[in-house]
Amino acid sequence: MMKFRLYLDKDSETEWLNQMVEKGWAMKRYFAGFYQFERCEPGQYIYQVDFGSRLYHVSDDYREFMEDAGVEIVQLWGYWIILRRPAADGPFELYTDVGSTIEHYTKIRRMFHGAIILEILCLLGEVWVGIQGEPMGYAMVCLIGAFIAGCINESIRIRNVIEELRERKSDMVFNKTKKGFSSLLTVGLLMNACALALIGSASDYIVAVIQVIAIIMMAAGLYISVRSARGRQ
Amino acid sequence: MQTSQYDRKGSCDVMTDRDSPLTEAFFYILLALRRPNHGYGIIQEVEQLTDGRVALGPGTLYGALQTLQKRGWIQIYSVDTESRKKKEYVITQAGREVFAAEMARLRELLENGRLMEGSGDDEVSIVSGQRQ
Numbered sequence: 423m424m425k426f427r428l429y430l431d432k433d434s435e436t437e438w439l440n441q442m443v444e445k446g447w448a449m450k451r452y453f454a455g456f457y458q459f460e461r462c463e464p465g466q467y468i469y470q471v472d473f474g475s476r477l478y479h480v481s482d483d484y485r486e487f488m489e490d491a492g493v494e495i496v497q498l499w500g501y502w503i504i505l506r507r508p509a510a511d512g513p514f515e516l517y518t519d520v521g522s523t524i525e526h527y528t529k530i531r532r533m534f535h536g537a538i539i540l541e542i543l544c545l546l547g548e549v550w551v552g553i554q555g556e557p558m559g560y561a562m563v564c565l566i567g568a569f570i571a572g573c574i575n576e577s578i579r580i581r582n583v584i585e586e587l588r589e590r591k592s593d594m595v596f597n598k599t600k601k602g603f604s605s606l607l608t609v610g611l612l613m614n615a616c617a618l619a620l621i622g623s624a625s626d627y628i629v630a631v632i633q634v635i636a637i638i639m640m641a642a643g644l645y646i647s648v649r650s651a652r653g654r655q
Numbered sequence: 656m657q658t659s660q661y662d663r664k665g666s667c668d669v670m671t672d673r674d675s676p677l678t679e680a681f682f683y684i685l686l687a688l689r690r691p692n693h694g695y696g697i698i699q700e701v702e703q704l705t706d707g708r709v710a711l712g713p714g715t716l717y718g719a720l721q722t723l724q725k726r727g728w729i730q731i732y733s734v735d736t737e738s739r740k741k742k743e744y745v746i747t748q749a750g751r752e753v754f755a756a757e758m759a760r761l762r763e764l765l766e767n768g769r770l771m772e773g774s775g776d777d778e779v780s781i782v783s784g785q786r787q
Contacts, residue, residue, distance in 0.1 A: 491713045518709075
């Protein structure tokens with residue numbers, strides 16, 4: 423069985439994979455958002471997602487270490503390492519103390535920051551394509567924009583997770599910034615991307631309707647995002 | 656008199672626990688490596704020692720072993736070439752010193768903690784900590 427999901431949040435991804443196991447589906451392979459599942463006994467495995475230090479590569483050391491602990495490396499994807507262990511071997515958690523959990527999330531957050539910078543560069547490139555008179559360029563701008571908003575939101579979420587862990591560790595209270603971009607903004611950007619991509623191939627009327635809805639959503643999303651950001655200060 | 660051999664290095668770095676006090680994980684890993692042991696062996700021994708209270712996750716242990724090696728507190732003992740490779744680690748002299756320093760710190764805590772036993776409830780007002 424195949425399922426398509428785009429996760430930026432590794433905690434929800436882990437949760438989903440484990441829910442699938444409960445239903446008797448064990449994830450076997452992953453490629454660009456496509457998860458391939460095999461039948462398994464309900465609750466047979468526990469999945470965890472780790473974050474490596476190199477792209478598509480884990481050291482022999484890591485591999486042996488995990489094997490020794492009864493952990494199977496199911497899939498490498500970018501920096502992500504999807505692991506599982508038979509549930510019969512007991513509870514399976516990768517990070518069991520505050521310090522190492524903070525380190526883990528810090529590495530992930532750093533990766534997101536790198537990704538955001540790269541995406542902004544791509545975005546500027548596409549703006550240039552758009553200026554040349556190619557509507558596809560602006561479609562890409564919206565698509566990348568939606569992705570940037572998603573990554574920024576994830577970075578904020580991880581920041582809050584880290585701050586909470588630090589509070590537990592150091593008995594100090596940090597203030598958290600909640601809220602990133604409203605999902606309305608992301609959806610609006612995606613719709614606008616579709617509308618722009620459709621120019622020329624669909625009727626002008628349909629494109630106009632989609633675009634109007636998209637613009638309303640983007641405006642509302644932006645308004646909500648700004649208001650919630652202000653309200654926190 | 657136990658003066659602490661450890662000084663506070665650098666500024667208070669919350670991300671990586673610098674030397675002192677040792678985290679529980681580091682403490683127990685060093686203890687488990689007083690004789691050569693491999694990854695999974697460490698997990699099992701620590702679990703036994705603490706009656707299952709401290710269960711080291713593989714991610715935590717893997718990271719800790721890397722860090723401890725970098726600091727020179729543990730070293731690779733042997734790589735069993737026949738059968739299956741199983742990397743064993745063992746504590747170094749530097750590791751033993753760090754462990755002894757931590758023991759001294761804990762002893763001080765414990766001894767000072769005894770002051771509490773002799774004190775009456777009415778004299779002491781307790782400011783409650785905020786750890787759950």
